[in-house]
Amino acid sequence: MIKTIIFDIGGVLKRFEYVKYINSLFNDPDTVDAVYNAIWKSGNWEMLDAGEDADKVLSLMIAGGKGYENEIKLVFNTIGKCMYRQEYAIPWIKSLKSRGYKILYLSNYSKYVMQICPEVLDFLPYMDGGIFSCDVHLMKPDEKIYKMLLDKYDLVASECVFIDDNETNAVVAKRTGMEAIHFTDYLHAQKQLEKILHS
Numbered sequence: 001m002i003k004t005i006i007f008d009i010g011g012v013l014k015r016f017e018y019v020k021y022i023n024s025l026f027n028d029p030d031t032v033d034a035v036y037n038a039i040w041k042s043g044n045w046e047m048l049d050a051g052e053d054a055d056k057v058l059s060l061m062i063a064g065g066k067g068y069e070n071e072i073k074l075v076f077n078t079i080g081k082c083m084y085r086q087e088y089a090i091p092w093i094k095s096l097k098s099r100g101y102k103i104l105y106l107s108n109y110s111k112y113v114m115q116i117c118p119e120v121l122d123f124l125p126y127m128d129g130g131i132f133s134c135d136v137h138l139m140k141p142d143e144k145i146y147k148m149l150l151d152k153y154d155l156v157a158s159e160c161v162f163i164d165d166n167e168t169n170a171v172v173a174k175r176t177g178m179e180a181i182h183f184t185d186y187l188h189a190q191k192q193l194e195k196i197l198h199s
Contacts, residue, residue: 001159002159002196002197003155003159003160004104004155004159004160005096005102005104007093007106007127007130008140008163008164008169009121011166012086012164012183012189013085013086015083015084016082016083018082020082022035026071031068031071035068037064038068039072042060044057044060048110048111048112049109049110049133050133050134050139051110051111057112058072079113080113085121090126093123102153104149105124106146106149106162107131108133108139108140109132110134128153129153141168141171157178161197162178162179163189164183165183
């Protein structure tokens, strides 16, 4: 019997349209590629999620995008402009809570993004807690962070459903004993969840 539903945030409860955003800022494809590579393809963005200092990460981004310092800074400093909380997030959470389920989050997320765009996390007060990667210096799909969540809230894995837009993360959740849903869109995930809850 499922008692707890665990949500990833980015790609599930929040949209992060950074590719569209950098294309809207720069008309030159070379600039778009350079900025994208320096911030995301390099792996620097994941360092933020792992809890690294934002100023240090920005320095690494600039070093990896020589000649594009101003453009990289512009995107980094205004990145909150392309983050949006999904409209269904709060109603979905409240509906599940009203049925007696514990609602948690397990998300690769950075303190920098929390600070620059706090409004997209306005669903957190409706949840029962969770773990952000930046707080524990562990990231999905490391199995340790899943077990950390289970231990923190004294959960039985087989009584949990985990929802994530990253298929690998969902696979690892299953490995820990949870039910898992690979999120592709809200309606499909909602149907999958209801099927699990009623099985």
